[in-house]
Amino acid sequence: MPEKTYRDALKEGLREEMLRDERVFIMGEDIGRNWGGAFKVTKGLAEEFGDDRVRDTPISENAIAGAALGAAITGMIPVAEIMFGDLITLAMDQVCNQAAKLRYMFGGQTSVPLVLRSVFGGGKNLASHHSQSLEAWFMHTPGLKIAVPSFAYDAKGLIKTAIRDPDPVMFFEHKLVYDRKEEVPDEEYLIPFGKARVHREGDDVTIWGTFLMVHKAIEAADELAKQGISTEVIDPRTLVPLDKRTLIDSVKKTGRLVLVTEETKTGATTAEIAAIVQEEAFDWLDAPIKRVNAPDTPVPFSPPLEQAFIPDKDRIISAVREIV
Amino acid sequence: MVSTSKPLSGVTLGGAQKLSVGQANYIMAVTKKKLVDLYTRTLKVRLFEEKVWDLFGENLVPGTLHLYLGQEAVAAGVTAALKKSDWVQSTHRGHGHVVAKGADMNAALAELLGKRTGSCKGKGGSMHITEFKAGVLGATGVVASGLPIAAGAALSCQMRATKEVVACFFGDGASNNGTFGESLNLSAIWKLPVIWIVENNFYAMGTPIALTCPSQSIAQRAEAYCIPSCVVDGNNAVEVYEATIEAVKRARKGGGPSLIECQTYRMRGHSRFDPAKYRPKEEVDFWLSKDAVETIQNIALEKKALTKKEAKDIRRKLQKEVDNAADFAVKSEYPEPQEVLDDVFAGVA
Incomplete structure (x- = not known):
């Protein structure tokens, strides 16, 4: 292909x-x-x-x-x-x-x-x-x-x-x-809305994220694997409709959840997802849900400032290590 | 070149001074049949709105109301120049547009009462009163938000080569919003089949136009976008109709947009509880003396398009239709609470 x-x-x-x-x-x-x-x-x-x-x-x-x-x-x-x-x-x-x-x-x-x-x-x-x-x-x-x-x-x-x-x-x-x-196939195909893509399957912790953070989460998962932590990485692909099933099933399996997006933290999609999971899978959680987001500031210009703003692989790994 | 030294106001404009930027060609070459049509549409809107006012008095209309009373000749004149397949974009003061375009009055009144038989199943009410199949693109609660939608509908007519046109109603207040400039510009560069209808009633809620508009007419703003425009007496359905016919002709043959400023006046306040005390008495009296229904009735009688008896018969027939619509609306059921969830999406979500 x-x-x-x-x-x-x-x-x-x-x-x-x-x-x-x-x-x-x-x-x-x-x-x-x-x-x-x-x-x-x-x-x-x-x-x-x-x-x-x-x-x-x-x-x-x-x-x-x-x-x-x-x-x-x-x-x-x-x-x-x-x-x-x-x-x-x-x-x-x-x-x-x-x-x-x-x-x-x-x-x-x-x-x-x-x-x-x-x-x-x-x-x-x-x-x-x-x-x-x-x-x-x-x-x-x-x-x-x-x-x-x-x-x-x-x-x-x-x-x-x-x-x-x-x-x-x-x-x-x-x-x-x-x-x-x-x-990417040359021929036609459609991807239905409301169907998440699971990039890595794992048993110890679930990472849910969007956009560039999915790529960072996959890098983190590969590194965590070397440390003996088995990570599931879920990319929702659509936020509305939202594939709750795949996420909830994963949380029921791993008992731990890290949410990661590039949004500023307050009122981010990660907050909504955390709320959904505690409503629908509270009893399966073995640790608090962790959120990895940007700080509540405008996006800065200067390279070191912007780097500090955007979540990266290391922050995702730290969040995972805090709860696994 | 139009002088911009003197700001607009309802008093000066209504007087002898007739402001224009290429004044409407008031030729009165209107057929008798069309005069009857104009009389009927104007009166129908008037009777509908009077009924709404009555129902409101009986506390049957929830929420607020922006009555079209006083401005009927605008909706009548514009819609009489359109085909059924043409479109209109309405405003927050939209009952008149919808009724004049030929919407089902039962469903329209039921909508105002919040009934499930309403044209929007009780989801929209006064500010969103709409009947798509009658060619109404929508009524909107956000002033000036209809202009881009009208431009897009006109683009669609152009791209699909349907020869349909779009008439977009908006008020003097809307012409101070950014969408006015964005949409007029879009329509001009793409030569869209749209007719911009300014209903200038001289007040944006309670703020007189002299405080918000530096020029002598709204129409002259069209010049900046190279859009032909005119100012007409918006209480005279014949003037509105003749200007619209010319604009529709231009639009259908690919000549692009036009703007028609219809100068008119609200018989009531801005919304249901507004007594409109901010308007000078002499101004109100002047406009009430130019009543839209009387004006078209007098023209029709004078041109022998109608006899007094025929005029009365039409009124009786329309009154019956409106009364029946009110009966239907009052007797209709309210929606069931679970219907709150319906119609968010067309597809699966």
């Missing part, structure tokens, strides 16, 4: 869906032929599908999200891109008040087959406005589905599922995984 980068796998998924269904189109800032997207995910698509279906927009985030919504409820399947996840703040009304609520407020009269792609995460010294991880905000908004692929294989399968989903899907990527390679 050929190895592909996360970036190319995503593009392949987008391309396959655009070939399959002419209602699918892409819109966003600098996604067209001049630039191909800030992270080059859409490079080449304008040349293949034309400037109508791969549509550069003005710097108008609220209008990008709102126009995608208007197109979605009238027969198109838009994939809108917000260049950086931090900039979704400019489109919060359209995302959280409109797209998320339209179907409910209107009593099911319409569905909203909209995909909104954006990118989270630090590690590139882009400072406070281009590095945040804000997925918890959207998890707190009923009506949105949330995909959080960490690997190339998942990126392709999930973007295709997102495009075929009748509901608004927030499709979040991570800056530092675009170049990571994995085996």
Whole structure:
């Protein structure tokens, strides 16, 4: 099977869906032929599908999200891109008040087959406005589905599922995984929402995490294995719907849980997951749930500061060692 | 070039001074049949809103209300220029848009009462009153949030080559929001088939427009986006209709967006408990003397499109429809508590 980068796998998924269904189109800032997207995910698509279906927009985030919504409820399947996840703040009304609520407020009269792609995460010294991880905000908004692929294989399968989903899907990527390679089939496949991927199986402790932290957790698990600690690593792949079953079953097996994401700690998705596990598997826990997150600060610029901000393999290992 | 020295206000605008940026071409070449249509739509919205006011008085309408009373000619004039397959985007003051576009009045009234037979199954109420199959994209509780959605619907019409158009209603207050600029710009660069309908009633809640808008009209803001615009008397359904027809024609043949500023006035306050004491008496009196129903009725009678008896017959028929709708709404059941969980997602979650 050929190895592909996360970036190319995503593009392949987008391309396959655009070939399959002419209602699918892409819109966003600098996604067209001049630039191909800030992270080059859409490079080449304008040349293949034309400037109508791969549509550069003005710097108008609220209008990008709102126009995608208007197109979605009238027969198109838009994939809108917000260049950086931090900039979704400019489109919060359209995302959280409109797209998320339209179907409910209107009593099911319409569905909203909209995909909104954006990118989270630090590690590139882009400072406070281009590095945040804000997925918890959207998890707190009923009506949105949330995909959080960490690997190339998942990126392709999930973007295709997102495009075929009748509901608004927030499709979040991570800056530092675009170049990571994995085996990705050339042929079509879909990955269902709400189905976690277990990267390592283990008996002593469960690590649940998202985005780059899944990669860090796997590195940690491999090192812990050498120290005789058997670690299970779970990547939820979608936050809404959430695969609780895989997580709860794992906790029932290992009795110990470490949650790791790049979000600032207070109100992070890790807090929600910890709450779910204590509600549903309290009696199986042999130790307190540990959370590894960023501190409650804006994302700093200077390399040593940013390094101190973003959780790493060593912090994950320390958290595991505290409870095993 | 329009002078920007004198700010807008409800009093000066209603007077002899008629502000315009390329004034509507008021030719009165409207057929008798269309005059009857305009009269019927205007009156239907009026009677609907009067019924809502009555039901509210009986304490049957939960929450708040933004009545359309006074502005009926705008919804009537715009929707009379549209096809059934065309779309409208509504606002928080949306009852009139929905009824004029042809929504089922039973379901509309039931929605306002929070009943499960409502068009939104009781999930939306006054601020989200919507009937998708009648071509209403939605009513919204966030001022100015409808503009990007309308632009997107128009983009969809353009990309699917349906020849449908979108009329987007919003108020003078919304034109101070960022979405106004973002959406007008989008519509202009992509030549979208959308008609921007400003319902300028001179007050954003209680704040008079003179405090929030430096120019003499909202319409002149369209110039910055190279969008043709005009100012019309929003209490005259014929003027609104004629301006809209021209804009619809432009949109259907790929000529892009237009903006029509309809100057009008609320007969009541902003919302259910607002007595609107901040409005000068002479201004209120002026606008009440330009009543939308009387205006279109007088034109229709004068043009012999209607006799007085026919006008009365139409009123009687509409009143009966509205009364029946109220009966239906009052007798309908409330939703069951477990329905709170329904319709969050269309697919499995």
